Amino acid sequence: MIQIRRGTVVEARATGHGLTDLVVEIAGARERAISYDMLTGPVDVGNVVVLNTTAVALGLGTGGAHIVMAVEGREQPGDVSGHAMKLRYTPVQSSVDAIEQTRSDALDEVASLQGMPVIAAGLHSALAPAVVAARAIDPALGIAYVMTDGGALLMAFSETVPALREAGLLDTTITAGQATGGDIEAISIYGALAAAKAIARADVVVVSMGPGNLGSGSRWGHASIEVAAIVNAVTALEGTPVVVPRISFADARERHRGLSHHTLTALSLALARAQVTLPSLAPERAAEIRDRLEEVARKHDVIEVDLGTAEAALKGSPVPLRSMGRSYEDDPDFFRAAAAAGVHAATLARARR
Incomplete structure (x- = not known):
């Protein structure tokens, strides 16, 4: 209601x-x-x-x-020039120019992402540390962000995106599905990924929902489960999926402490093989995470990443780092896990150039 x-x-x-x-x-x-x-x-x-x-x-x-x-008392004339509807069949449905329509000439030529690394994250709060870390490895990278419709549907709700843009860290934003408000509007995740390659000319792409993950405490009832579909889409287009594991040693909830059940469920459902990146951790923490990952390690490649210069970049981030109300100081391994994906993706991208 x-x-x-x-x-x-x-x-x-x-x-x-x-x-x-x-x-x-x-x-x-x-x-x-x-x-x-x-x-x-x-x-x-x-x-x-x-x-x-x-x-x-x-x-x-x-x-x-x-x-x-x-x-009250105001009419909103608005610009209705677009031919694709988002927020469909709600009182606020809005017309946009979808890239699949306006640039079909370029997108239809994209048969493959040619190994382009695509970071798949289950939380919007992983975006900033992943981008900050990728930039620390290679400042010349082209970085695009694809916001799915798993969380907030309007990109304007994000405080992270404008902060990254103002800091010169993020080049292009793309909103996919019912999400809207990006530099580029896409009808599907596939169109968004094709646009990241053909229009944005990105070297690295980060895909996640907007702010506001919906969870229920149950196995199937959380929006982060979309990571499985993202992995499948990236692989179908011959990209390289890099998954951010949700790691926290500050979360009081047992289901999210250490390695979140959200990550395990998504990885178990992914039909394609992904690269799951881990930062270096204290020995007992590393052992705990690897034990939790054992059940999905046969399907995916678990890679430990040295953060290198990205470690200092995180600590000095010009963009506020917060997740679930916690800062970097409160829960460093959450942000370091996202940074590991950024470092790995940047390294892969640099090797492709």
């Missing part, structure tokens, strides 16, 4: 990347909200807004803000 309330905007701050942070007054209480420029247009102090308050009412994690559905 959906909870909808009305509020009055008392503070508004444009972020500059398609999202506006708001404070709204609802029944005398001041609460945080956000609006997406592409859906509502600009929202100003004094506007009366219609809000989706469902997630806050449920106390859910990522975001912690109401979402503006509409500004």
Whole structure:
């Protein structure tokens, strides 16, 4: 079900990347909200807004803000020049220019990724450490990010993506499936990967959902399971899939402590062989992770990666590193695991040039 309330905007701050942070007054209480420029247009102090308050009412994690559905009394003419619909059959369905339509001449020529390394991550928070590490190995790399529709559907919700762009670390963004807001809009993950090669001219690609992983505590009930499908897609297009294992020694939840069950489930479902990268770990931790990986190691290649200069790059990252509310200092091995994938992918890419 959906909870909808009305509020009055008392503070508004444009972020500059398609999202506006708001404070709204609802029944005398001041609460945080956000609006997406592409859906509502600009929202100003004094506007009366219609809000989706469902997630806050449920106390859910990522975001912690109401979402503006509409500004009362305003029509939104919008640009409807695109011929592909995203957020389909919802009140906010939007038209985009899909790259498979506008550049079919270039994409139809992509029969193979020719071994291009593609990092598959189950959490959006792996994006920054993977990119920072890859850049530390080779600053000249072309790096593209493909955001799937497994988490947030609008790229504007991500704080990581604009931070990476402003730091000069990320070259191109692509939104695939129902996700929207990237430099390039793709209908499918296959179109997104083809565009990364033919249009973005990327050397390394990172694929993950946007912020807001959905989990249930059960084997099959988590959005990170899409890593299996990403591995299969990359292999079908003759790329090299590099999987980020979700590692944490700070998570209090047993199912995520050490090696997360999300990683194990996705690797067990992948039909193609992937390279699973591990950073160097304390001996007892390394043994624990390898024991957990033993059941899937027959299907995949487990590779230990020396982070080298990427270790210092992580510690001095110009982009904030956070996952599940924890910083690099709180949970270094989570970020080092993502960095290992970045180092390995960059090394593979450099060897291909």
